Amino acid sequence: MRQILRYAAVAVLLFSSISKAQTLGPLTVEKIMRDPKTWIGTSPSDISWSEDSKTIYFNWNPDKNAADSLYGFDLTSKKISKIAPAIRKTLPGKSDVFNKQKTQRLYEKNGDIYLISTTDYKIRQLTNTVERESNPAFSGDDQRVVFIRGMNLFSIAPDNGLLSQLTDFKSGTKKADSKPEGHKKFLKDDQLAMFEVLKERKEKKDAGKKITDAEKAAYPKEIYLGEKNVSSQQISPDGQFITYRLTQPNKSAKSTIVPNYVTESGFTEDIDARTKVGAPASQSEFWVYNIKKDTTLKVAVKNIPGIGDKPDYLKDYPKLDSAWKKDKERDVIINGPFWSDNSKNAVVVVRSLDGKDRWIMALDPETATLKLLDRQRDEAWIGGPGIGGYPMSSGEIGFIDDNNIYFQSEETGYSHLYSLDVVSGKKTALTNGTFEVQNVVLSKNKKSFYLITNEVHPGEQHFYKMSATGGPRTRITQQTGAHEVTLSPDETKLAVRSSQSNVPWELFVMDNPDAHTKSINSEQVTRSTSPEFLSYPWRKAKVVTIKATDGQDIYARVYEPKKSNGKAVIFVHGAGYLQNAHKWWSQYFREYMFNNMLVDKGYTVLDLDYRASSGYGRDWRTGIYRFMGGKDLTDNTDGAKWLVKNYGINPKKIGIYGGSYGGFITLMGLFTTPDIFAAGAALRPVTDWAAYNHPYTANILNEPQSDSLAYRKSSPIYHAAGLKNHLLMCHGMVDVNVHYQDVVRLSQRLIELGKNNWELASYPMEDHAFVEASSWTDEYKRILKLFEEKL
Template sequence: MNHVYKVAFLVSLFVNTLQAQTLPPLTVEKIMRDPKIWIGTSPTDITWADDSKTVYFNWNPDKNLADSLYGYSLAGKKISKVAPAERRRLPGKNGVYNRAHSLRLYEKNGDLFVVNYKDFSVRQLTNTTERETDPAFSGNEQAVIFERGNNLFSIALSSGLVSQLTDFKTGPKKADSKPGEQEKFLRADQLAMFEILKERKDKKDAGKKITEADKPARPKEIYLGEKSVSGQQLSPDGRFVTYRLTQSDKNAKSTIVPNYVTESGFTEDIPARTKVGAPAAESEFWVYDIQRDTARKVAANDIPGIHDKPDYLKDYPAQDSTWKKKERKVIFHGPFWSDNGQYAVVVIRSLDSKDRWIMQLDPVTLSLKLLDRQRDEAWIGGPGIGGYPQSAGEIGWLDTQTIYFQSEATGYSHLYAFNLQTGKKTALTSGRFEVQNVVLSKDKKTFYLITNEIHPGEQHVYRMAVTGGARTRLTHTPGAHEMTLSPDEKNLAIRFSKSTAPWELYLLDNAAAASKNNQPVQITRSVSQEFLSYPWREAKVVTIKAGDGQDIYARVYEPKQSNGKAVIFVHGAGYLQNAHKWWSQYFREYMFHNLLTDKGYTVLDMDYRASSGYGRDWRTGIYRFMGGKDLTDHTDGAQWLVKTYGVDPKKIGIYGGSYGGFITLMALFTTPDVFTAGAALRPVTDWAAYNQGYTANILNEPQADSLAYRKSSPIYHAAGLKNNLLICHGMVDVNVHYQDVVRLSQRLIELGKNNWELASYPMEDHGFVEASSWTDEYKRILKLFEEKL
C-alpha cells in the first residue's frame, strides 16, 4: 500500500472507531421523531417546465410544516424556491399533447389551458365556476374535447366556439301522457263540430312545425335513471360517443368507523368502505352514434370465455353443478383509438379478476374481435397490468395499426406489440424479470423502461427500440431509479436511493447516458448531518431456500456480537417489496432494526410469497390460503437463522403491520413453537371484514369460497395462542377497522388467554402520523422482545 494512502487509511479507521465509541446509542425516542425535523425530506413529484430548462419538485430543506415547490435551473445549475405568486402562474402538470407535440393541453383549478411549444405561451380556454376536466384533442386537432358535469363539450381552437356533444340527464325520462279512447273520441268530435277550433289547431301546428325546423341541432337526450356515467369519449371522426354506465347496488351496506377524540366533544362517525362480498356495482358499455342519433349497449355475451367458471368451484359441488354458464360481470376500459381513427381497442376486465381481454371494437356494428386474452385462475395482476378490474393497465399505439401492452403470459410482466392488420403478436421483452415502468418517446421510436433484470432488488432505466431487441442500460449504481423525461427528451430527471440513504434528485444527459462514465449529477442533498452521523448498516441481501425449494430473497442485519436472539420483520401490503437495495418506505423500521442490531439481535426482513418484484407465481402463491406459503416462508427463515447464525430457537420474535400484523397473528396462532413473542400492528383478524378489491382477488368472495376464509383468518385459529402477543391498533383506522381487533379481543377473552395485550391509539388511522404514537408503539415492541425473548 502506498505510504500516503496507508496513513490516510489509518487516520480514517481511527476517526471511525472514535466516532463509533462516542456516538450516543440509538433510542426509540430518537428514531421515531418527526422525520422531516431530524432526517430531512426527499424531493417528490418531479416535473419539467415545458421549455425543458427547469426541473420542479416538492421539497422541504427548511423543515417547514409542509413541503414547498422548488426549481432547478439547468442553465444556472442552481436550486431556488418558487414563490407562491410564481407557482400559481406555472402551467399545470401532465396533460396531453397533439400528435406533433407542438401543443399541450392541461387542466388547472377546473379550467382548461393550452401551451404552444413554439414560444411556450399559455392560452386559457375556459374560465367558469363549473369544473372542466379530461381535455383531449379532437381527431382533426382543431378543437378540444372536454368534460363538464356529466357531458362532453368541444371548444374550437380557432374561434373559441363551445359546443355541447352529449346531453346526459339524471333520473328517468318522463313518460308522455297518452290520451285514452274516450279522450281521443271527444277531441275528434270537437274538431269536427267547430270550424274555428280546427282553424286554430291547424295554425298552432303550423307554427310549431316552423319553430321546430328553426331549432339548432342538439345532442340526443340520454336519461341515466339511477345509473352514473363515466369514461365519455368522442371518436376521432366525431361520429361516436362511447361511455360507461354504472349501477350501484342499494343493498351494499357500508361500514362506519367511530371517532372518539373530536373537536366537538361528541363521538362522530366516519363513513367507510363496504366489506368483501357486498353486492357489486354493475357496469355497461354504450356507444352513441351521433349520425344515426341512437345509443346502443355493447353486448358482452359473445366475449370468448365469458361463461367460464373458476376452478375453485370444484371444492363446492352444489355451486359447481348449478353454474349453468353464467355470464360473468365485466368492466370496459377505453376505447383507445389509433391516431387515424381507423381502429378502436378496448380492455375488458372480469369483475372476478380472472380474465383480461384486449379486443377490437367496431362502433358501427358493436362487434368485438379478440386480440389478446390473459386468463389466471388466481387473479390478473402485475406491473403495468393492475391488480383490480378498475385498471386498464399499460396500453398505447406505436403506429396506426400496432398497439403495445403488458402481460404476465410468461409468468413475468413483459411488453408486447400486436398488429391489428396482420394479427401478429410480438414479445418485445422476455426473461425472468419484470418491466416495471414504460414511457414512449414522442416520435414513438423508443421505449424508456424501468426493469429489475440486474437483480430483483435493483431498478434501472433502459432505452429500447419499439421493435424490441437489445436494451441500453442508462443507470448503473445499485439501488432504485425513477425517471422523468424532459419534454425535449434531452435530459432525464432521476430520483435515486440506496438502502442506507433516502431519495435524492439527479440529472442525466440522455444522449450520453449509455456511457458508464456518464453518471447522473446530484441536484439535491436532503439528509441532515445528525442523521448522517450514525453509521447506518447496509443489510445483506441474501436468498434463503424455502421448504418447497423456492429461493426467498431477504435482508439480514448482522450484529457485531450476537446475543443469540433474532427478530423477523414482516412487511405490509402483501404485494410489496422490501428485501431490496434502495431506501425502504419502512424507514422507521429500518432504523429500529439498526437499534436492535446494536443490542445484539440478528434481524431478518423477508420478501415472502406474494411480495412484488418476482413474477406471477410468487405474486399468486397465497391464492386461497393467506397464512400458508407466506407463513412457512417465515418459519423457514427462522430455521435458517438458527442454522446460519446460531440463533437460539427459543429466542425468535416476529412483528409487522397490516399484512405483517396478520402474518404475526397466524404465526403465533398456528406455529406457536417457532416464535416466542410477536407484535401484530393494525392486523387483519378476519378477511371477511376487509375490502372487496384486495381480498376477493386472493380468497374469492366469502359466501362463495368460505373454506379459503376459514383457513386464512386468524380469528378462527386464536385457540392456538401459546406465547406472548402484543397488538397495536389505531382506533380511527379506515383501512383495517379497529372492529377487527375488538372482535379478536373478545375471542381471546372467551378462550381464556392471558398472555396478550392491546394498545389502542385513539387518534391514529392505518398509517400513524404522530411521533408520540410511533414512539409509544415501538417502545412497547422493544419491551416485548427485551423481556420475552
C-alpha cells in the same frame, strides 16, 4: 402516457465534519420516532419539468416547515430557488395530452382547461367556470378541445371560442308526452271538429313548430340514465362515435362505520367507510352513441370467448360446481377504448369482476361488437406490473402506429411487453426472460420505449431504451440500486430521484445519453439529510437468498450485529404485494431505524420478501391464492430456521413483528406455528379476511359466500386457540382501512379462550398509517419492551 418512471439508484453523500452538538448518539425509540422532517430531513418529491426543459420543479422542505413547498432547479444557473405562491399559480399543470404535431399541450388546473404552446410556451385559458371541466383531449383533427363538464362531453374551438355540447345525458327517466285520454280526448276532438277557427289556429301553430324545429341547430340525442351513473365518456378521433359506461350501483351493499371518539365537538362522530368483501357489486354496461345515425347501441359481451368459464376452485364445492350454468355470463367491466389516430381501429380492455380474465378486444363502433385480440386467464387472479390487479384497470396499453398496439402480459410467468397487429392478429414479444418489465413509456416520436426492468437483480431497477419493434435494450443507469426518473419534455434530460438502502432519496439530473450526448454523468441537485441523521453509521443490510421448504429462493435482507446476543427478530413488511428486500431506501424507514437499534443491542434482524411480494413474477405473486398464512408464513418460518442454522440463533429466542399484512402474518405465526416465535407484535393487523375490502381480498380468496374454506384457513381469528407465547397488538381506532373492529373481535375471542399472554394498545386518533410522533414512540417502546422481556 405517464412520463414518470420509477426505479432506485445510488446516491453518495459525503459530509466531512459534523459537530458534536448534531451527533445522534446511541439510538433510542424516542430519538428515531421523532417527526422525520425535524431531524432526518425531507426528500424531494413530485418531480416535474418546465415546458422549455430548463427547470426541474419538485416539492421539498429544507426549512422544516409544517408542509413542503415548491422549489425549482435552474439547469443554466445551477441554483435552487423557492417558487413564490404568485408564480406557482401561473405554472402549467401536468399532463401528456398533445396534439399530433406536439406543438400544443392541454391540461386541467383548478377545474379549468388550459392550452400551452410547446414552441413559445404561451398559455391560453379555455374555460373559466364554477363547474369543473376535466379530461381534456384534442379532437382527431386537432381543431377542437374535448372535455367533460358534469356528466356530459363538450368541445371548444380555440380559434373562435365556440362551445358545443356533444352529449346530453340526463338523470332519471324521460317524461311521456301528455296526451288527453277518456273524456278529455273526446272533448278536444269534438272542439276541433266543431269550430273551424280552432282547427285553423292549431294547424298554423303545428306548422310553425315544424319550421322552428327544422331551423334549430342539431343538438345531441337525449340519453336518460335512470338511476345509473355515467363515466368514461369519450369521442372517437373522427368525431363519429361517443363511447360511455353506465353503472348501476347496488343499493343493498352495506357500508361500514368507523366511530371517531376524540373529536372537536366532544361527541362521537361516525366515519362512513367501505363495504366488506362479498358485498353485492355494481353492474356496468358499455355503450356506443353513433352521432351520425343518432342511435345508441349496448356492447354485447355474451360472445366473449370464455365469458362463462367456471373457476377451478368450485371443484371443492360440489353444489356450487353443479349449479354453474353453461351459458352463464360472468360480470365484466370494459375499459377504454383506445383509438388509432386514423380512427380506423379501437381497442378495449375487458376485465372479469372475479379477477380471473383479461381480454384485449377490437371494438367495431358501427355494430358495437367485439373481436378477441388477446386473452390472459389466471385461475388465481390477473395482476402484475403494467397489468393491474383490479377490474377498473386498463394496464399499460396504447397504439404504436395505426395498426399496432403495445401492452403487458404475464403470459410467460413474468410481466413482459408485447406488440400486436390489430388487423392481422400477430402478437410479438418485445421483451422476455425471468424478470419483470416494471414500467413503460413510449417516446413522443413513437420510435422507442423507455423501460424499467429488474433483470440485473430482483432488488435493483434500471432504466433502458429499446426500439419500438423490440430487440436489444440500451441500459442507461449503471449504479447499483433503483431510480425514479422523469423525462424532460424534449427528452434530452433525466430528472432522477435516487437513494441507497441507507441513504434517503435525493434529486439528480443527467443527460439522456441517447439524445444529444453519450455522457451518463449525473449531477446532484439536493442534499436533504441532516448532520444529526448522518452522524449515525446506518447499515446496508446484506441481501441474501434463503432456500424455502419447497425449493424456491426467498430474497431477504439480514442485519448482522458485531456481537450477537443469540436472539433474532423477523420484520414482516406490509401490503403483501410489496418489495422490501431491495437495495434502495425503504418506505419503512422507521422500521429500518428500529432494526438498526435492535442490531446495536445484539439482535440479528431478518426482513424477507415472502410469497406474494412484488418483483418476482406471477408464481410468487399468486403463491398465497386461497391460503393467506400458508406459503407466506412458511417463508418466514424457513427464515427463522435459516437464522438458527447460519447465525447460531437460539430457536427459543426469535421474535416477529410487522404492520397491516405484516401484523396478519405475525398473528398467524403465533397462532399456527407457536413453537417458532417466542413473541410477536401485530400492528394494525387483519384478523378476519371476511371483514376486509372486496377488491383486494376477493382476488386472493374469492368471496366468502362461495369459498368459505379459503377464509377459514386464512383468518387468524379461527386459529386463536393456538396462542402459546407473548402477543402485543397495536391498532389505531380510526383506521378506515383495517378497521379497529378487527382487533376488538379478536380480543373478545382471546378472552373467551382464556388466554392471558396478550395485550392491546389502542391509539384513539390514528388511522391505518400513524401520523403523530407520540403514537409511533409509544408503539415502538412497547415492541422493544416485548422483545427485551420475552426473548
